[in-house]
Amino acid sequence: MCKAQRWSCFWILSFLCLFFSGCGEDSETVKITFIGPLTGGVSAGGLGGRNSADLAISLRNQAPDTKYKYELVSLDDECKPNIGVQVATKAAANKDIVAGVTHYCSAVAMGTVDVYHKFNLPVIVWGAVLPDITYGNDYLEIHRINGTMINQNTVAAEFMRSQNFSKWAVIHDTTDYGKGHFKYFQSALSKSEGTILATFGVNPDQQDFTAELTKIKALNPEVIYFGGLAPTGVRIRAQMDKLGMTQVFQGTSGIVSDAFIDGVGGLAEGVLAFREGAPTEKLPGGKMFMEAYEARNFNEPAEAYGAFAFAATNLIIDVIEQVGPDRMLIRDELNATQGHQSIVGPVTFDDHGQNTIAVITKYVVQDGEWVVWEDSEYASGKRFLK
Amino acid sequence: MDLGFIAQYFVNGLVQGITYALVAVGFTLFFGVLDVIKFSHGDVLMLGAFTALALFLGLDQLASPAWLSLIIMLCIGILAMGLLGALLCKFLVLPLKESPPLNTLLITLMFGSVIRESVRLFFPNGSNPKPFPALLPEASINWGNLNLRLDSVILISTGALAIVVTHLIIQKTRIGLAIRAVAQDEETARLMGIDFKKTVLATFALGSGLAALSGISTGLYYQEINFSMGLMLGVIGFSAAVVGGLGSIYGAIVGGLLFAFLQTLGAIWFSVPAYKDVFAFAVIIILMAWRPTGLLADRSAERV
Numbered sequence: 001m002c003k004a005q006r007w008s009c010f011w012i013l014s015f016l017c018l019f020f021s022g023c024g025e026d027s028e029t030v031k032i033t034f035i036g037p038l039t040g041g042v043s044a045g046g047l048g049g050r051n052s053a054d055l056a057i058s059l060r061n062q063a064p065d066t067k068y069k070y071e072l073v074s075l076d077d078e079c080k081p082n083i084g085v086q087v088a089t090k091a092a093a094n095k096d097i098v099a100g101v102t103h104y105c106s107a108v109a110m111g112t113v114d115v116y117h118k119f120n121l122p123v124i125v126w127g128a129v130l131p132d133i134t135y136g137n138d139y140l141e142i143h144r145i146n147g148t149m150i151n152q153n154t155v156a157a158e159f160m161r162s163q164n165f166s167k168w169a170v171i172h173d174t175t176d177y178g179k180g181h182f183k184y185f186q187s188a189l190s191k192s193e194g195t196i197l198a199t200f201g202v203n204p205d206q207q208d209f210t211a212e213l214t215k216i217k218a219l220n221p222e223v224i225y226f227g228g229l230a231p232t233g234v235r236i237r238a239q240m241d242k243l244g245m246t247q248v249f250q251g252t253s254g255i256v257s258d259a260f261i262d263g264v265g266g267l268a269e270g271v272l273a274f275r276e277g278a279p280t281e282k283l284p285g286g287k288m289f290m291e292a293y294e295a296r297n298f299n300e301p302a303e304a305y306g307a308f309a310f311a312a313t314n315l316i317i318d319v320i321e322q323v324g325p326d327r328m329l330i331r332d333e334l335n336a337t338q339g340h341q342s343i344v345g346p347v348t349f350d351d352h353g354q355n356t357i358a359v360i361t362k363y364v365v366q367d368g369e370w371v372v373w374e375d376s377e378y379a380s381g382k383r384f385l386k
Numbered sequence: 387m388d389l390g391f392i393a394q395y396f397v398n399g400l401v402q403g404i405t406y407a408l409v410a411v412g413f414t415l416f417f418g419v420l421d422v423i424k425f426s427h428g429d430v431l432m433l434g435a436f437t438a439l440a441l442f443l444g445l446d447q448l449a450s451p452a453w454l455s456l457i458i459m460l461c462i463g464i465l466a467m468g469l470l471g472a473l474l475c476k477f478l479v480l481p482l483k484e485s486p487p488l489n490t491l492l493i494t495l496m497f498g499s500v501i502r503e504s505v506r507l508f509f510p511n512g513s514n515p516k517p518f519p520a521l522l523p524e525a526s527i528n529w530g531n532l533n534l535r536l537d538s539v540i541l542i543s544t545g546a547l548a549i550v551v552t553h554l555i556i557q558k559t560r561i562g563l564a565i566r567a568v569a570q571d572e573e574t575a576r577l578m579g580i581d582f583k584k585t586v587l588a589t590f591a592l593g594s595g596l597a598a599l600s601g602i603s604t605g606l607y608y609q610e611i612n613f614s615m616g617l618m619l620g621v622i623g624f625s626a627a628v629v630g631g632l633g634s635i636y637g638a639i640v641g642g643l644l645f646a647f648l649q650t651l652g653a654i655w656f657s658v659p660a661y662k663d664v665f666a667f668a669v670i671i672i673l674m675a676w677r678p679t680g681l682l683a684d685r686s687a688e689r690v
Contacts, residue, residue: 039511039514040513040514041511041514041515041612043511043513043514047606078513113438174658174660200658201658201660202660203660205614206660207604207608207610208398208402208608208649209397211398211649211650211653211654211662212396212653214391214394215653215654216400217394217531218388218391219392220533231515231610234610235608235610238608238609239608242533242535242537242538243394243533244526244528244533262517263517263610289578371429
């Protein structure tokens, strides 16, 4: 190679190096993980959350003043604790992932908090409601944007008593989620002088509930309280009808989904449930979120907790924009969150990383839709809970 | 306790018991002719239900009336699983006839996993529970505290009829005579001119067809099916067949009904219904210890 050729090569290589390193600085890719149930019985909620997180990422990537290019790494926990721990470990062990929007199922979230703490991966829980996820540990990495089941059940007990119901039979699944709901509902009901006639802890995979329901039928309660998720709720509500049972069916946030109504069809009419936070369309940024979500033409609806996943992803991105893609810096910045404006309202994390949401919304199924109680014909007296 | 509630428990148990009995009859037929345990039986049941669901979705597009859809689903579902059972026997079970029984047990277990995971992976959204259409009449009659639904009556009657027809096939037809002959003594049956292979294939087709009927009945009753539904039904059906006496159709019926009523009793007695399976299986263990060859065994059974 002659001297002129050597110099040519040198200048070409130098130019290429400068060009590509420059590109890297402008669009450094930052990875955020989303973990939720993307398959299985409660996948409707998980897919809605995943789409919402994806929407937050894509909107931010389109914004001109964004410092980084964001990428969502979606993982499926199947709403199973053992699978959840596997995928949480996979995400936490990946150094490119700097934060996570994690878990719809409480039992899974309970199993994974130790993993996130061990790997110093800051996460924001977007759907799981068991109080112990944030209050059962002192981990700085764990935050939650949605509320807990304590307030949910307090409001549920007070509301149902105000409707003059006094006798309940309880069916709850034996996961942390179901047991937690039962515990807090029982506690709230004892303060308002309601009576629980019988309690049944059931396996979430159980298919036949006719024996339990026949036993409940003999006790003749006014309300059947169900602490669990939509698939089990669908089976119980459908089998109540097979036994000619007309008691009011009261659920928790776990059944506030289109999947429940689709599963039981007309039998969903008059079913009650409670969920923390306001309905998406009534949230401060709910209208914008719904319009943006519809514009993306996702195959699945956002479901009840989609807005929380969107807000959690946005909060993480805001923090990364401030402190950079560093796990420890993100963690500390998240812990200092005070009054951060989001589509679910201002977010303030307490010393356990729990957002202090006090609003609980009461829902009733009316004509195949979850309707806020106050807006329903049941509240106005046109229809009656049976 | 009120008589109406007792009757309600009885009806609930009967619906479940018939389902279990249909599965148990399959196990007992396979063991009777070939002394094999086909551990993919529960998954064949599940595949039968999914086949029927796929047929329904297709027929629904053609605006087929519900009764016609149901008949087509039952016929094709049962025939398809019968064919699958015969093919499984021909290509996986018979070639291993001279090998240790453990090999057959393992290969059917693995085949069951293949069926299960294939449905999970290849059926659209196969890992999610699937709503099954309510194609049976939903009328009900109330007698005191008993609510008797027409769909329950139809499912109990259909299951009982299927078992009676199976019994008649075994007792009154030439193929049934061949099945009984092979079950009693394979060598002598061959010497008497019975086509051993054809007899065994027919038995596997019959048992697998019954599994498909059981799967479709489960879907019609609970209006939901999922890819793992065959696991528990397979274990319960096998336990029912063993406790009743492997090789005895009457034993399978008794075992199936016994298991369902034990579950019902467990649900009544224990405040945590999850214990009902623990209770039912514990009683089955005690019964097996007491009568190792089964309650109604008509031949000596091998321990498995």
